[in-house]
Amino acid sequence: MRYAWWRIAVFTCAASVPCYWLALAWQFALGPDPGKVLVDNLGQGALVLLLLTLGMTPLQRVTGWGGWLAVRRQLGLWTFSYALLHLTSYLYFLLGGEFSRLGEELQERPYILVGMLGFLGLTALSLTSNRWSMRRLGKRWKALHRLIYLIIIVALLHMLWVVRSDVGRWFLYAAIATALLALRIPVVAIALGKLQRGKKKIRNKPEING
Numbered sequence: 753m754r755y756a757w758w759r760i761a762v763f764t765c766a767a768s769v770p771c772y773w774l775a776l777a778w779q780f781a782l783g784p785d786p787g788k789v790l791v792d793n794l795g796q797g798a799l800v801l802l803l804l805t806l807g808m809t810p811l812q813r814v815t816g817w818g819g820w821l822a823v824r825r826q827l828g829l830w831t832f833s834y835a836l837l838h839l840t841s842y843l844y845f846l847l848g849g850e851f852s853r854l855g856e857e858l859q860e861r862p863y864i865l866v867g868m869l870g871f872l873g874l875t876a877l878s879l880t881s882n883r884w885s886m887r888r889l890g891k892r893w894k895a896l897h898r899l900i901y902l903i904i905i906v907a908l909l910h911m912l913w914v915v916r917s918d919v920g921r922w923f924l925y926a927a928i929a930t931a932l933l934a935l936r937i938p939v940v941a942i943a944l945g946k947l948q949r950g951k952k953k954i955r956n957k958p959e960i961n962g
């Protein structure tokens with residue numbers, strides 16, 4: 753399989769981060785409220801992975817290296833896994849498993865509903881990230897997977913609602929997301945493609961000696 757080591761490296765990094773956080777939480781090394789730190793870290797992890805997933809195509813266009821695309825699907829599935837862990841740790845640590853309180857929680861903290869919408873979108877993308885769904889859905893597959901643009905906006909809104917006044921990191925994520933979305937505008941994407949083809953031509957030009 754091409755890029756096998758690269759794929760394994762990405763897998764190992766993405767899998768070890770939540771294990772490390774869980775181990776710290778287990779040893780009460782995440783401060784006085786480990787549950788909350790875990791929920792926050794996993795939420796931010798999901799957002800960072802979402803941005804990374806969105807960044808793979810532009811990186812491939814600029815560098816011409818196929819390895820970026822080789823890990824795109826994996827990163828998308830890791831985004832979903834982190835979001836699932838984020839949701840599970842919210843239900844377990846912050847809600848204490850009292851599902852009957854969920855209705856009351858949604859009224860008090862509407863950003864949870866926004867997070868749930870993002871999670872539903874990620875679920876749809878993960879379930880259809882396979883060759884069988886691609887074949888079955890045909891042209892509709894691409895349209896469905898454009899949902900990623902909406903999910904990133906929903907996730908940023910969800911985070912902004914949580915952090916409120918402490919918006920430093922939020923601005924950083926929002927700026928990266930804006931740049932990545934701008935790169936998907938057809939004229940910009942075409943210009944990037946041309947840049948890459950131009951680079952290839954220069955590399956392949958035979959050297960003139962003497």
Ligand code: HEM
Nearest residue numbers: 791792795796798799835839842867868870871907911914
């Ligand atoms: C069912 C879905 C979701 C639920 C129930 C949920 C719940 C929560 C809760 C309760 C918090 C605040 C924790 C606290 O500080 O008190 C939070 C924060 C956050 N969530 Fe979610 N969330 C969901 C989905 C998502 C998704 C899909 C993403 C991103 C892809 C996400 C990213 C974040 C981020 C970045 C934060 C802020 C973390 C911080 O303050 O450092 N969440 N979420």
